[in-house]
Amino acid sequence: xxxxxxxxxxxxxxxxxxxxxxxxxxxxxxxxxxxxxxxxxxxxxxxxxxxxxxxxxxxxxxxxxxxxxxxxxxxxxxxxxxxxxxxxxxxxxxxxxxxxxxxxxxxxxxxxxxxxxxxxxxxxxxxxxxxxxxxxxxxxxxxxxxxxxxxxxxxxxxxxxxxxxxxxxxxxxxxxxxxxxxxxxxxxxxxxxxxxxxxxxxxxxxxxxxxxxxxxxxxxxxxxxxxxxxxxxxxxxxxxxxxxxxxxxxxxxxxxxxxxxxxxxxxxxxxxxxxxxxxxxxxxxxxxxxxxxxxxxxxxxxxxxxxxxxxxxxxxxxxxxxxxxxxxxxxxxxxxxxxxxxxxxxxxxxxxxxxxxxxxxxxxxxxxxxxxxxxxxxxxxxxxxxxxxx
Numbered sequence: 001x002x003x004x005x006x007x008x009x010x011x012x013x014x015x016x017x018x019x020x021x022x023x024x025x026x027x028x029x030x031x032x033x034x035x036x037x038x039x040x041x042x043x044x045x046x047x048x049x050x051x052x053x054x055x056x057x058x059x060x061x062x063x064x065x066x067x068x069x070x071x072x073x074x075x076x077x078x079x080x081x082x083x084x085x086x087x088x089x090x091x092x093x094x095x096x097x098x099x100x101x102x103x104x105x106x107x108x109x110x111x112x113x114x115x116x117x118x119x120x121x122x123x124x125x126x127x128x129x130x131x132x133x134x135x136x137x138x139x140x141x142x143x144x145x146x147x148x149x150x151x152x153x154x155x156x157x158x159x160x161x162x163x164x165x166x167x168x169x170x171x172x173x174x175x176x177x178x179x180x181x182x183x184x185x186x187x188x189x190x191x192x193x194x195x196x197x198x199x200x201x202x203x204x205x206x207x208x209x210x211x212x213x214x215x216x217x218x219x220x221x222x223x224x225x226x227x228x229x230x231x232x233x234x235x236x237x238x239x240x241x242x243x244x245x246x247x248x249x250x251x252x253x254x255x256x257x258x259x260x261x262x263x264x265x266x267x268x269x270x271x272x273x274x275x276x277x278x279x280x281x282x283x284x285x286x287x288x289x290x291x292x293x294x295x296x297x298x299x300x301x302x303x304x305x306x307x308x309x310x311x312x313x314x315x316x317x318x319x320x321x322x323x324x325x326x327x328x329x330x331x332x333x334x335x336x337x338x339x340x341x342x343x344x345x346x347x348x349x350x351x352x353x354x355x356x357x358x359x360x361x362x363x364x365x366x367x368x369x370x371x372x373x374x375x376x377x378x379x380x381x382x383x384x385x386x387x388x389x390x
Contacts, residue, residue, distance in 0.1 A: 003040075007141035010036050016116030029338070044142050051087050051133050052080050053106065055148045059118065059128055063155040063286065066123045070154055072112040074131075078106035090118075090132040120191035122154045122295050123249065128152045157245070157289045158253040161382040164389045165262035166229055166255065166319045166345075193217050200282045230267040230341070231261040234305050236299040240325035244350040245297050250378040251349060252323045262317070272298045275309050305330050311337050322346045327354055332366035346372035347381050361388060 003011065017295050021029030064070045064094035066352075070093070078084045084106045091099040120126065129151040134143050162185030177363040193209050196216035209217035234240065240248055255299045259266050262278035268288050276291055278284035305327060320341040322334065325348055338344055344366055353374025361384055364370040371388065375381035 002143055002333050004140055004143055006139070007040060010141060011040060014040070019237065025207075026295045036280055039139060040141055048144060051084055051135060052082075053078055053084055053103075053133075053147070053148075055089070055131060055133065057131060057152060057257065059152040059226055062153060063157060063289070064121055065157050066119055066159050068120060070118045070120050071158075072118055072128065072152075074101055074103075074116070075111065076103050076106065076114070077111045079136055081108045083107055085135070085345075087133055087135045089114075089148075090134055090335065091118075091128065118154060120154075122156050123156045123246070125290075125294050126154045126205060128154050133251045147270070148253065155290060155293050156172055158250040159378075160257055160387075161250065161254040161378060163254045163258040163382050165258045165264070166321065166343075166389060171287070176339060192217055223388050227262075227264045228267070229256075229264040230269065230310075230318065230320045231256055231318065232306070232310060232322045233270045233292075233295065234269070234322065234324035234327065235295060236303055237299050237307065239305075239327055240297065240350065242297070244325055247349045247378040247381075248323050249292055249295065251347060251381050253289055254378070254382060255321055255323070256288040257285050260288060268292070268309055269307060271303055271305060272296075273307065273309075275360065276305075304333070306337065307334055311340070317341060319343045319345070324354070325350045326352060331355050331372070332374050335363065338367050338370060344370040345385075346370065348374045349377060349381055351376060361385075366380045 013035045017029045018033035020140070021027065021033060029120070056075045058073045058075070060071055060073070065251055066241065074089060086105045087101055087103050089101045091101070096378075099116055099118075101116050101374075103114065104112060106112060110333050130147045132147045133148045135146075161314070194217065196205070196218045200218045204218045206217045206219050231252055233248065235245070237245075256266055256268055260278065261282075262279050265277070265279055266284060266288060267275070267277045268273050268291060274295060278287050305324065318341060320337070320343070322331075322345070324346065327346075327348065331346055332356070334344065334346070345366075346369065353359045353376065354372060359376060359380075360375045360376075362372050362374070364372050373381055373384045373388065374382055
């Protein structure tokens with residue numbers, strides 16, 4: 001039970017009037033103070049009763065691009081035999097913003113549906129709820145907030161721009177004989193027998209190895225012709241301001257979404273250590289965008305742009321795209337990983353793009369057969385990319 005600002009003010013006035021009335025001997029002031037106290041007690045009596053309702057909230061869609069509408073549907077039912085007075089349902093949104101829904105009185109057995117829009121001004125993963133049911137007296141003196149219902153998760157993705165799927169080469173290994181460590185999983189040629197992990201095909205279980213080791217083992221296959229796409233997102237704050245990093249996140253999300261939709265096997269790496277490899281398809285795109293909805297910047301000034309994981313392990317081959325900002329001479333370090341990929345692009349966003357030769361499309365000094373695109377924002381980078389990639 002809480003006093004509102006109005007209720008607290010009325011209580012202070014009542015105490016003051018009563019004190020003055022006692023000291024000065026004015027019965028009228030004492031009577032007014034008593035009336036104010038009575039109003040407060042009446043407010044407590046009206047607000048103390050808990051709403052006897054069933055509350056359920058649904059969020060749709062649960063994944064949405066930044067700035068796109070996301071709706072919540074509030075279903076309120078009165079399972080009892082008595083009429084339920086109206087109340088207010090409050091929801092906490094992003095940045096501490098509060099959403100209020102006025103729920104009208106419900107007849108016995110009645111139901112009501114209320115819709116309201118959730119804020120999606122910034123990307124991230126947001127916990128929606130629990131709802132706070134709040135009953136107040138008619139004069140707004142007292143309120144009683146009560147948590148109700150469960151929580152829901154709203155994923156706000158970076159804004160997606162229409163992009164051409166990246167042109168990508170195929171892995172370079174022989175169709176016969178041993179395959180390389182970075183061969184793709186899941187198709188024609190037997191590569192290894194390894195421990196089962198969630199998501200593996202049950203039909204690939206190796207029962208003899210399972211019986212021998214006491215653990216579920218599966219056959220690991222490779223597909224020699226599956227296209228690959230790798231994206232490195234530079235998360236260092238020294239090369240991207242906060243606003244420019246949001247543009248970089250939009251560009252990265254648009255790229256991996258286009259690649260996954262085209263059926264490419266994708267790998268997403270960041271300078272701060274995120275490393276996710278997926279097969280192509282809608283579910284793969286969702287997993288990649290989930291990561292990009294939460295990725296943040298790294299304040300460490302001495303962290304290198306190219307993480308060790310990019311050169312030592314994981315899926316390689318095909319196309320590598322680096323999304324960064326004012327990287328400058330650091331790009332020459334890409335020469336170390338250039339032999340592992342059939343094509344390489346560096347995309348820089350920000351007021352001055354990569355901060356080298358101005359905005360536009362250029363080569364990368366010291367890195368053979370690599371192209372770089374400098375653009376002021378994600379939309380311009382997408383336009384230049386679509387003109388370059390055919």
